[in-house]
Amino acid sequence: MLLRLPAALLFGSCALAPLPAAAASGACPNPELSLGCGSCHGAAPDALPALPRAPAPALYARLARLRDAPYTGTVMPRLLAGLDDQTLQALAAAIACERGGAP
Amino acid sequence: MTTRRQLLGGFAALATVALPAAVRAASARVVIVGGGFAGASCALALRRIAPALELAVVEPRGTFLTGPFSNAALAGLIGPERIRARPGDGLRRHGIRWFAQAAVALDPVARELRLADGRRLRAERIVVAPGIDFVYEAIDGLSAANSDAVPHAWRIDGQFARLRAQLDALPDGATVLIAAPPNPYRCPPGPYERASLFAWHAQRRGLRRRIVIADAKDDFSKRAAFMASWNALYPGMIEWWPRAQGGAVVAVDVAARRVHLAGGETVHAALLSLIPPQRAAAFARDADLADASGWCPVEPLGFESTRHPGIHVLGDACIAAPMPKSAFAANNQGKACALAIAHRLAGETPPAALLLNTCYSLLAPDYALSISGSYRAVGGRLNELSSGLSPAHADPALRELEARHAEGWQAQLLRDSFG
Numbered sequence: 001m002l003l004r005l006p007a008a009l010l011f012g013s014c015a016l017a018p019l020p021a022a023a024a025s026g027a028c029p030n031p032e033l034s035l036g037c038g039s040c041h042g043a044a045p046d047a048l049p050a051l052p053r054a055p056a057p058a059l060y061a062r063l064a065r066l067r068d069a070p071y072t073g074t075v076m077p078r079l080l081a082g083l084d085d086q087t088l089q090a091l092a093a094a095i096a097c098e099r100g101g102a103p
Numbered sequence: 104m105t106t107r108r109q110l111l112g113g114f115a116a117l118a119t120v121a122l123p124a125a126v127r128a129a130s131a132r133v134v135i136v137g138g139g140f141a142g143a144s145c146a147l148a149l150r151r152i153a154p155a156l157e158l159a160v161v162e163p164r165g166t167f168l169t170g171p172f173s174n175a176a177l178a179g180l181i182g183p184e185r186i187r188a189r190p191g192d193g194l195r196r197h198g199i200r201w202f203a204q205a206a207v208a209l210d211p212v213a214r215e216l217r218l219a220d221g222r223r224l225r226a227e228r229i230v231v232a233p234g235i236d237f238v239y240e241a242i243d244g245l246s247a248a249n250s251d252a253v254p255h256a257w258r259i260d261g262q263f264a265r266l267r268a269q270l271d272a273l274p275d276g277a278t279v280l281i282a283a284p285p286n287p288y289r290c291p292p293g294p295y296e297r298a299s300l301f302a303w304h305a306q307r308r309g310l311r312r313r314i315v316i317a318d319a320k321d322d323f324s325k326r327a328a329f330m331a332s333w334n335a336l337y338p339g340m341i342e343w344w345p346r347a348q349g350g351a352v353v354a355v356d357v358a359a360r361r362v363h364l365a366g367g368e369t370v371h372a373a374l375l376s377l378i379p380p381q382r383a384a385a386f387a388r389d390a391d392l393a394d395a396s397g398w399c400p401v402e403p404l405g406f407e408s409t410r411h412p413g414i415h416v417l418g419d420a421c422i423a424a425p426m427p428k429s430a431f432a433a434n435n436q437g438k439a440c441a442l443a444i445a446h447r448l449a450g451e452t453p454p455a456a457l458l459l460n461t462c463y464s465l466l467a468p469d470y471a472l473s474i475s476g477s478y479r480a481v482g483g484r485l486n487e488l489s490s491g492l493s494p495a496h497a498d499p500a501l502r503e504l505e506a507r508h509a510e511g512w513q514a515q516l517l518r519d520s521f522g
Contacts (some may be wrong), residue, residue, distance in 0.1 A: 031122065035148075035438040036459030036477075039431060040511065044518035048511035073494050073501045074508065075461050075475045082477050082488025083457075091457070 028097035030090045036079075037095060053099045060092035122152070122445070129448035130155040134216060134224050136206045136386065137232035138162030138190035140169070140430040141418030144437030144520040145230055150197050153445040159200040159226075161218060165191030168259040170290055171430050172513045175465050177256065177267050178300035185513075186259070193522025209390035211411035228444050231392060231399075231408075232417040232433070233384035234258070235289050238397075241380045242282070243354035243363075252357045253375040257289060269374050270304060277373035278313045280362060282352040285319040287398070288381045289419045289428045292324040292474065296464035297376070299329070302337035303467050314341045315372070317364055319351040319380070324427075325464065327495035328472045332502075336467055352377060383420035390414075398422045403480035404453045405443025406436055415440050425487040426478050431512075432460045434520045455480040457488075463509035471505040 041051045052059065067080035067088065083091065133149060135142045138160050146160050166189045168176070176183045194201040204219040209229065216224045237255070239245045245253070254262035254269070273279070279301055283294035298314050305312035322345075323329070333341045344350030349366015356362075361371045382388070382397030392399040392408050399416040400409045406421055408414045417440055418433035426432045439456035446453035461475040476490035493505060 027122075030454070031152075032439070032442055032454040032456040035442070035456055036435050038515075039434050039459065039519050040461065040515050042515045042519055044511075044514040046510050046514035047518065048508060048515065073497055074505065075473050075491075078475045078489055078491030079459055079461070079477050080489070081491070087457075 028094055030094040031098075033087065033091045034094040034098060051095055051099055054096065056089070056093040056096035059096050060089050063088050063092055123449060123451060125449035126445045126451060127153060128155055129153045129445050130157070131227040131448050132157040132159075132225070133228045133230065133444060134158075134226040135160045135230040135232065136162075136209070136216065137230075137234065137418070138164070138194070138201075139188075139232060139234055139418060139433065140516070140520045141433035141437045141440075142230065142232035143188075143190045143193060143522070144434045145232065145417060145441050146194060146199050146437075147197060147520075147522050148438040148441035149444065150199055152441055153448070156445075156448075157200075159202060159224065160190070160194055161202040161204065161206045161216065161224075162190055163203060163205045163219075164260075165189065165203060168263055169430065169517065170259060170293070171463075171516060172465070172509075173256070173259050173263065174293065174297045174300045177263065177270060177297070178304040179267075179271070180300060180303070180465065180468055183263070186517075188517060188521045190521050197522055206386060209386070209414070211390050211392065211408070211414050214413050227448065228413055228415065230415045230417060230440060230444075231387050231390070231420065232437070233386040233420055235381045235419045235428075236384045236388075237379040238382055239379050242352055242377060244357060245355050245377060245379065249357045250377070250379075253355060253360075253377045255376060255378040257293075257378050257381075266376060270301060273305070273310070273312065273373055275310045276312070277310075278315065278371070279374045279376070280315045280317055280352075280370055280372040282362070282375075282377040282379075283316055283318040283320065283323065284378050284380045285351075287424070287428060288378070290462070291427050291429075292329075292462055292464045292472075294318075294378055295323055295325070295329045296466065298341050299333065299337070299464070299466040302333070302340045305340070306337060312340060315370060316341065316343045317350045317352045317362065317370070318343060318345050321345045321347050324462075325472050325474050325492050328493050329464075329466075331495045332466050332470065332472065336470065381419075383416075387416060387420045392416055392420075394422075396422070403483065403485040404439075404455060405447065406440045407443070407447075415444065423485060425476070425490075426458060426460055426485065427462065429460055429462050430520075431462060431516060432458070434516060435459055437520070458485075461512060463505065463512055465506060465509055466502075467506075469506050470499075470502040471509040472502070473505055473508070 254266040256262040351365040354363040419428040443453035458478040474492040
């Protein structure tokens with residue numbers, strides 16, 4: 001049968017919660033950058049871990065590590081490989097706002 | 104290298120742009136034709152982005168089986184309920200008006216739809232996400248009427264149960280032939296995942312099986328990784344016959360279960376799964392949205408038709424190359440289109456969305472391969488920013504990790520698209 005790895009093994013534990021008011025009211029920056037994230041990361045029972053709730057600089061650091069780390073064969077480094085630092089910062093800010101982390 | 108100070112400095116300047124109030128307040132009528140991955144995700148995103156819009160979806164099916172993991176469901180690796188979408192439920196839950204009937208015609212100039220019950224709907228923007236049709240006549244002897252006997256199940260519903268029953272009934276030593284179509288088509292790695300999981304299906308039953316992929320192409324998605332994996336998992340079971348070796352299926356005798364290949368060879372198989380060449384669904388072609396290729400050209404910011412302004416074409420029916428025709432691409436296009444429509448209705452130029460694609464193929468319960476890419480409109484064209492795929496040779500632990508990721512991908516893609 002199919003085994004399921006606990007989410008914490010992959011991404012660290014992240015609480016699931018409804019969208020913060022800022023995201024729901026369209027007040028978050030650059031929604032055009034983050035629209036693909038929720039296609040994998042969300043609240044489905046078997047989903048990949050939810051995006052962490054964290055301030056934008058911490059998210060940026062995490063995304064940059066994923067982009068720049070030696071290639072391990074999974075998808076995230078490939079998806080981030082084409083984004084320059086500035087775009088990655090804007091993406092981190094969008095996610096931080098949508099997830100209710102500090103700016 | 105960028106210093107930490109530079110990074111933090113750049114940050115404050117960027118973190119202030121949000122949707123203009125006029126975008127949020129856009130009030131107009133938008134009608135979406137098709138409740139698949141593209142249409143449903145577009146509807147949900149529009150509801151969120153511009154709540155004042157009068158929004159309706161025209162989709163005759165309240166529930167249907169979806170493509171991602173459908174080969175796993177065919178082979179019995181998962182139950183079919185895992186791939187079932189219920190767009191009707193999601194639309195109702197989000198208060199989106201749902202016409203549970205077919206749209207039969209679109210006047211792309213008047214922007215007026217005609218529904219099966221004769222009702223007419225006019226809208227400022229119409230989103231067309233009707234999926235694909237099959238060009239049965241490209242294979243001599245094949246037709247819409249007899250295709251059920253050599254099922255492609257490439258729209259899943261309808262032929263899914265038939266193909267699964269044929270697979271389950273195969274005796275020891277049976278030959279299976281899968282005809283893989285020419286580009287472009289829905290789900291590029293799909294025929295090869297199907298061959299893999301049909302091999303898994305035989306192996307777990309202790310049956311010998313010969314699986315031939317008769318291909319209209321000379322290459323395919325994740326080929327090196329697929330072929331190395333077939334050697335490791337199913338040695339000697341799967342044969343790939345490319346076009347250059349005469350592999351394309353040119354004719355079929357459906358009753359005799361026999362195909363004729365371009366190279367002159369005739370193959371008799373206990374199970375034939377003929378996946379025909381494809382084009383945009385007739386609804387879009389009849390509405391003058393397709394060009395001579397049979398697919399619908401669109402601009403890359405909001406997937407608005409280049410033939411008829413105010414009409415957007417999403418998902419497999421549109422020409423979004425270099426994005427593949429995949430459920431994930433359709434889902435991302437739906438959201439980008441929603442953002443663009445809200446901006447256009449407010450008289451604003453939409454921002455260029457970062458579009459993603461990821462497609463996992465399962466080759467066994469604990470073995471998956473992936474391909475992914477990122478895309479963005481640059482200078483009026485959709486540009487590939489990055490792409491990559493699973494290594495051709497890798498430790499089993501990576502294949503297993505990707506299989507777990509694949510499960511999450513499939514589950515969340517359904518949830519994100521259909522609510």
